[in-house]
Each structure stands twice: as structure tokens, then as C-alpha cells.
Amino acid sequence: MVEVEGVIEAYNPEGVRKFFRLRPSKPLALYVIGSTKTSTIPKISVAGATPQATMFTPALDVEYLVYGRTVSMKGIPVTPEGIPTPAVLTRAVLNTSNLPFFAVDSGSYLEPKIPKITLPSKTVGGRIDIEEALPEGTSERLFNEAKAIGRTLLRCCDVVAIGESIPGGTTTALGIMVSLGYRAWDLVSSAGPQNPLDLKRRVVTKGLERCKDLPTKDPFKANDCLGDPVHITMAGIVAGALENDLKVILAGGTQMGAVLAILKRLNFELKDKLIIGTTRWIIEDPTSDIVRIVKMIDKEVPIAAFDYNFSDSPYEGLRYYEKGFVKEGVGAGGTALLALLLGRTSRNDIIKAVYNEYGNLIRGEGPEG
Amino acid sequence: MVEVEGVIEAYNPEGVRKFFRLRPSKPLALYVIGSTKTSTIPKISVAGATPQATMFTPALDVEYLVYGRTVSMKGIPVTPEGIPTPAVLTRAVLNTSNLPFFAVDSGSYLEPKIPKITLPSKTVGGRIDIEEALPEGTSERLFNEAKAIGRTLLRCCDVVAIGESIPGGTTTALGIMVSLGYRAWDLVSSAGPQNPLDLKRRVVTKGLERCKDLPTKDPFKANDCLGDPVHITMAGIVAGALENDLKVILAGGTQMGAVLAILKRLNFELKDKLIIGTTRWIIEDPTSDIVRIVKMIDKEVPIAAFDYNFSDSPYEGLRYYEKGFVKEGVGAGGTALLALLLGRTSRNDIIKAVYNEYGNLIRGEGPEG
Numbered sequence: 001m002v003e004v005e006g007v008i009e010a011y012n013p014e015g016v017r018k019f020f021r022l023r024p025s026k027p028l029a030l031y032v033i034g035s036t037k038t039s040t041i042p043k044i045s046v047a048g049a050t051p052q053a054t055m056f057t058p059a060l061d062v063e064y065l066v067y068g069r070t071v072s073m074k075g076i077p078v079t080p081e082g083i084p085t086p087a088v089l090t091r092a093v094l095n096t097s098n099l100p101f102f103a104v105d106s107g108s109y110l111e112p113k114i115p116k117i118t119l120p121s122k123t124v125g126g127r128i129d130i131e132e133a134l135p136e137g138t139s140e141r142l143f144n145e146a147k148a149i150g151r152t153l154l155r156c157c158d159v160v161a162i163g164e165s166i167p168g169g170t171t172t173a174l175g176i177m178v179s180l181g182y183r184a185w186d187l188v189s190s191a192g193p194q195n196p197l198d199l200k201r202r203v204v205t206k207g208l209e210r211c212k213d214l215p216t217k218d219p220f221k222a223n224d225c226l227g228d229p230v231h232i233t234m235a236g237i238v239a240g241a242l243e244n245d246l247k248v249i250l251a252g253g254t255q256m257g258a259v260l261a262i263l264k265r266l267n268f269e270l271k272d273k274l275i276i277g278t279t280r281w282i283i284e285d286p287t288s289d290i291v292r293i294v295k296m297i298d299k300e301v302p303i304a305a306f307d308y309n310f311s312d313s314p315y316e317g318l319r320y321y322e323k324g325f326v327k328e329g330v331g332a333g334g335t336a337l338l339a340l341l342l343g344r345t346s347r348n349d350i351i352k353a354v355y356n357e358y359g360n361l362i363r364g365e366g367p368e369g
Numbered sequence: 370m371v372e373v374e375g376v377i378e379a380y381n382p383e384g385v386r387k388f389f390r391l392r393p394s395k396p397l398a399l400y401v402i403g404s405t406k407t408s409t410i411p412k413i414s415v416a417g418a419t420p421q422a423t424m425f426t427p428a429l430d431v432e433y434l435v436y437g438r439t440v441s442m443k444g445i446p447v448t449p450e451g452i453p454t455p456a457v458l459t460r461a462v463l464n465t466s467n468l469p470f471f472a473v474d475s476g477s478y479l480e481p482k483i484p485k486i487t488l489p490s491k492t493v494g495g496r497i498d499i500e501e502a503l504p505e506g507t508s509e510r511l512f513n514e515a516k517a518i519g520r521t522l523l524r525c526c527d528v529v530a531i532g533e534s535i536p537g538g539t540t541t542a543l544g545i546m547v548s549l550g551y552r553a554w555d556l557v558s559s560a561g562p563q564n565p566l567d568l569k570r571r572v573v574t575k576g577l578e579r580c581k582d583l584p585t586k587d588p589f590k591a592n593d594c595l596g597d598p599v600h601i602t603m604a605g606i607v608a609g610a611l612e613n614d615l616k617v618i619l620a621g622g623t624q625m626g627a628v629l630a631i632l633k634r635l636n637f638e639l640k641d642k643l644i645i646g647t648t649r650w651i652i653e654d655p656t657s658d659i660v661r662i663v664k665m666i667d668k669e670v671p672i673a674a675f676d677y678n679f680s681d682s683p684y685e686g687l688r689y690y691e692k693g694f695v696k697e698g699v700g701a702g703g704t705a706l707l708a709l710l711l712g713r714t715s716r717n718d719i720i721k722a723v724y725n726e727y728g729n730l731i732r733g734e735g736p737e738g
Contacts, residue, residue: 100525
């Protein structure tokens with residue numbers, strides 16, 4: 001028996017219900033973008049039509065959020081099969097619920113042609129099997145810069161959803177968790193029905209051999225070595241939000257375990273303050289286990305999932321989501337949960353809005369042509 | 370007889386009162402920073418210890434807003450006499466009233482080491498007496514990029530104050546107004562008691578000779594030729610705010626005439642939607658005339674001023690403000706008016722907060738050392 005229509009109480013249902021009984025009125029959604037060259041390892045990521053194209057995906061995703069079309073290049077990000085980016089879902093939710101949002105650039109390979117928050121230490125992440133993820137010290141700087149958003153912008157708000165776009169992100173998230181001592185092997189998800197778990201394990205194992213003194217309790221060291229720019233930035237925003245007494249929705253799938261691991265190692269108390277917000281497809285993914293990840297890192301953190309279902313979609317591109325493609329990204333699940341939390345829309349209206357958004361897109365009727 | 374303690378109804382008092390009867394609850398303050406090489410013309414700007422130092426002032430101003438100290442270089446911006454930047458006033462107001470704020474980089478010579486909104490077309494402005502202000506097309510792009518903040522972030526809010534930091538800004542503002550056909554000669558203010566009006570006239574006149582087909586009704590053309598990155602960006606944010614039904618405080622002195630002129634030429638209707646918010650020092654400046662500027666451009670726009678008075682300050686640096694130094698900048702006046710509009714503080718508490726802020730600063734007790 002769920003309390004809010006459309007909300008799946010995937011883990012710690014009492015915590016989920018408590019969260020959904022809050023009555024926040026001033027929301028903000030932030031989408032952290034960044035690249036890691038790890039995504040160019042063949043077959044590791046399908047968040048782009050080719051391994052090289054994955055480097056452009058984060059910028060194109062947030063351009064699409066703002067304009068309903070991409071600006072820097074033609075066409076929205078798709079998987080090699082042509083299945084559209086979850087930015088389509090996120091944009092539909094944002095607009096149907098009039099949610100304020102902004103992109104945060106922590107190290108996008110391509111600079112999106114939109115107004116966005118830029119962190120001074122933004123850096124494209126390295127290929128973690130063969131090189132350091134970030135130059136020494138970068139992770140701590142990114143964390144602190146992101147945290148500073150708490151003392152400026154986040155004063156606007158009482159709840160924030162924090163999403164991500166980083167192809168290769170489940171692999172670097174695995175790198176972060178493992179180097180912080182969490183055995184998350186075989187637990188992370190992927191954007192395809194075939195999860196290349198063996199490849200991810202090989203990449204992270206090779207990276208571990210490259211790095212000294214791992215595992216460590218120091219999340220900055222772990223992230224410089226085996227992480228990426230995005231997850232540490234998300235953790236920094238959480239830190240800034242908690243300082244301002246905001247409630248937080250970590251809007252993503254199994255990767256959110258990396259954010260939790262960083263926060264845990266920095267001794268943040270998350271109980272009653274933060275939930276993970278994802279999609280049904282992540283919860284039901286037979287190749288990964290978000291619940292086990294969260295239990296391992298911080299068993300107090302609830303997991304909620306938005307009950308997307310595109311089985312009856314008139315569009316094939318969306319019906320593929322029901323076959324294990326894409327699953328999550330650009331905060332698609334958590335943004336929908338934020339809209340429900342605010343009482344601004346219903347499950348059915350969100351799904352209708354996604355169909356409408358995608359329909360306009362494939363008919364070339366984006367708001368700007 | 371003023372309606373709100375601390376608010377001087379400088380022009381269109383009925384309009385000011387109407388604005389202060391609004392009951393907004395979701396504020397945001399944005400500070401647009403940018404550089405123009407015009408500020409390096411000797412004696413034209415005192416917003417920096419030397420003509421070259423003025424190029425660093427915008428970045429240092431917003432670093433100070435966030436951290437209470439500068440990060441990129443040692444020491445806050447000062448005039449050649451050592452009088453401190455009005456960022457000190459603004460920071461005191463922001464913190465005492467817990468106002469959300471963010472910097473917008475439209476073309477700062479030095480990149481501030483803070484999280485900030487970056488516009489893709491950010492460009493440092495040229496020296497308008499001898500070269501174009503911005504490469505052709507830049508002004509229109511900056512305007513549209515800034516306007517896009519309206520469809521993302523500004524959904525958070527019902528009122529926005531927009532301030533600026535651009536040394537040389539009264540000269541480029543004069544350039545914008547004159548090239549749009551407004552005879553603002555001798556009406557713009559300055560940050561010193563001696564206003565170099567003849568020099569400003571010579572610089573703008575020389576620039577006019579350089580440009581073809583001026584005056585024009587096209588604000589993008591005018592701004593590419595004789596403007597700067599900041600005022601056109603402020604106009605773009607106003608456009609985005611009006612699209613979202615926000616109320617607007619244009620937080621600045623005589624330069625705000627340039628923003629009005631741009632909006633007027635783009636046919637924006639500003640009645641009951643926007644006020645100019647400045648300081649008593651601008652209103653009382655014998656060397657400039659903000660009221661005449663506004664009457665000339667859009668006589669419906671009210672002007673309110675915050676009644677700062679540092680006569681009884683224990684600090685000499687602030688007492689200099691009463692002798693005609695600084696006067697305005699970094700939205701010092703409009704931010705205080707925003708705090709009063711929200712009912713979050715009182716005139717006396719603001720002045721006390723400024724003394725406290727400055728005291729900490731000169732004792733080296735900024736929050737981060």
C-alpha cells in the first residue's frame with residue numbers, strides 16, 4: 001500500500017513516507033554534468049551513439065533541458081540503438097510542474113551553450129583504468145566549490161533534487177565505492193539490458209593496481225584516483241544543502257551509492273534529510289542491486305522510485321525503456337518524485353507529459369523549432 | 370512622508386509605494402560581472418587602486434560576496450584612496466537577511482574562484498574610444514542567454530534584484546544611451562567626488578565617430594559598438610524575469626539608464642513591474658542626475674533609494690562614503706531595498722550589519738580568515 005500514487009517505496013518505506021509527508025514549498029533541481037574518458041572505453045557505456053559521442057552527451061542533455069533541442073550539435077543523445085536520452089523525461093517533468101532548475105558544470109568535455117553554473121575547478125575526468133581520474137587536489141576543490149552553492153543560491157529553497165549526466169558514471173561510481181572500501185562489485189547498473197559487469201570490474205581492478213594505498217577512508221584521495229568530477233560535486237552540493245537545512249533528493253540510480261559513500265566517509269548524518277530518488281527500471285533491474293548498495297553504505301537512507309511505465313506509449317523509442325534500455329539519468333526519477341512531493345502534478349500527468357514531449361521532439365516541434 | 374523606514378522615494382513616489390506594498394516571498398539577487406577595457410583609460414574609473422587593477426575588481430567583488438574575503442588575489446577592491454568596495458555593504462545585507470544570491474559572469478577579465486553562472490558568450494569589452502565594445506552579434510547572444518535564465522532558475526522566485534560590477538560602467542552606459550538616441554551627456558555618476566564628465570564625453574564622442582549609423586534604434590548594434598557585456602546581460606535577465614511574472618529591482622545608479630534604454634528599444638512594458646533601486650548617495654550626487662535620465666527614457670519607472678548613512682560610522686573607510694566616494698555598486702542600494710521589501714530587516718539593522726562586516730574585514734576576521 002503506497003502513500004503517494006506513483007511513488008514506489010523501494011527501501012526503508014517508513015523513511016520514504018516520512019519524507020513524502022514533508023510539505024516543502026520552495027524546490028530547486030540541479031543537474032551536475034561532467035565527462036570521464038572512461039566512457040570512451042569500447043562497450044562500457046551506451047549513453048551515446050558511439051564511444052566518442054558519449055563525451056558530448058552531458059552538454060547536449062542540459063541544452064535539451066533548457067531549449068527542448070540541442071544547440072552545439074544536431075540531435076539529442078541516443079544509445080547506439082537510437083533510444084533517446086532520459087533528458088526527455090526530465091524536461092517533461094520540469095515544464096509540466098514549473099520546477100526551477102539549473103545545470104552545474106563540473107567538467108563537461110563540451111561546454112553547453114546555455115547559462116549554467118560553472119565550478120572554477122571543473123575538469124574532464126581521466127580514463128580510470130590507465131590514468132588518474134583527476135589531478136591531485138581537484139576532488140577536494142570541487143567538493144568545496146560545490147558546497148559554496150549552499151551559502152549563496154540554496155538559500156532560495158527548502159528542497160533540492162540533484163541529478164547527473166555522466167556517461168561511464170556507473171563504472172567510476174564503482175571505482176569510488178570500491179576505493180572507499182565498499183564491495184560494490186556486480187551491483188551497479190547500466191544503460192543497456194546487457195550490463196558489462198565483467199568489463200567494469202576489469203577497468204576498476206586495473207585502476208586499483210595503478211593507485212597506491214587503496215582502499216582509503218579519504219574520499220578526496222579515492223576520487224582523485226578512481227572517480228570523476230560529477231559524484232564528488234553532487235556530494236558537495238548535498239553538504240551545502242544540509243548546512244542550510246534543505247531536504248535532499250539524490251536523483252539517480254546505483255551511482256548514488258558513490259555519493260553516499262563520499263558523504264559517509266565525511267561523517268555526514270543523513271537520517272530524515274535525504275532520500276535516493278530513482279526510477280522503477282532501476283529497482284527492477286536484474287543486473288544490479290541498488291538496495292544492497294545502500295544497505296552496505298548507510299542503511300538509514302530510504303530509496304523511492306517513480307513508477308514510470310511506457311508500455312502503452314505510442315512511441316517505440318519510449319517503449320524500449322521497458323526492455324531495459326536507459327533506465328535512469330539526468331535525474332529522470334528524482335525529478336518526478338520532486339514534482340509529486342510538491343503536489344504539482346500526478347503520476348499520469350507526468351507520463352502524458354513525457355509522451356507529449358517526445359512526440360513534439362520526433363515531429364520536430366520542439367519549442368524552438 | 371515615506372511609507373517604509375529607510376526607503377527614499379526619489380522619483381514617482383506612488384510607483385515606489387505600490388511596489389513596496391507587494392508581498393513577495395521568494396527573492397533572488399543576481400550580480401552581473403564583466404570587464405570593459407574602457408576602465409583602463411587613466412582617470413576614468415576609481416573602481417580599483419590603479420587603472421589596471423580595475424580589470425580585477427568584478428571577480429574580486431563577487432569572491433568577497435561569497436567568502437567574505439578575496440581568493441584570486443589578496444585584498445578587496447579599493448579606490449586609489451583605499452576606500453572599500455560596496456561589496457562590503459551588499460554582503461552585509463545578504464547575510465543579515467539570508468537572501469539567496471548568485472554571480473553571473475558576462476565577461477570578467479579575471480575568472481572568479483566561486484561557483485557562478487557563466488554565459489556561453491561571455492566576452493571582455495573593448496576600449497570604446499578606439500575599438501568595438503563587443504564582436505558583432507555578441508550583444509544579442511548575451512541578451513538571449515541571459516533571458517534563458519528566466520526559463521530555468523528564475524522559476525524559483527517572485528522578485529529578483531539585479532546588480533552589477535563593471536568598472537568604467539558609467540562611461541559605457543553613457544555610450545549605450547547616447548547611441549540609442551538619449552542625450553545623457555553630463556548626467557551619469559562616478560565613484561569619486563570629482564566626476565570626470567569631460568573625459569567620459571571625449572571617450573564616447575570618439576567612439577561615436579568610429580561607429581557607423583549611430584544613433585540607432587537597435588540596442589544590440591548600439592551595444593556591440595559602444596557598450597559592454599554587463600548592461601545587455603542585465604536587460605536579458607529582466608526580459609526573462611518579466612516572462613515569468615517576477616518583479617524586478619534594477620540595483621544600481623545612473624548606469625541603470627542604459628538597461629532601461631535597451632529594454633525600451635525592445636518595447637518592454639515596465640510599468641508596475643520594475644523599479645530602480647539605488648542609494649541616497651546617487652540621489653544626492655550633485656555631478657549626475659538619475660531622475661533626469663529615467664524621465665528621458667521611461668518616465669513610468671520609479672526610483673527608490675536606500676537611506677544609507679555612515680556619518681556615525683566608527684570606521685574612516687565608510688565615512689568617506691559621505692564625502693562622495695563610491696556611492697553605489699554591486700547592487701548595494703537595491704539589495705538593501707530587497708531586504709526591506711521582504712520585511713527581513715530594518716534600516717538600522719542593515720547599517721549596523723555593514724559596520725560589523727567592515728569591522729571584521731579590517732580586523733582580518735573574515736569568516737574564512
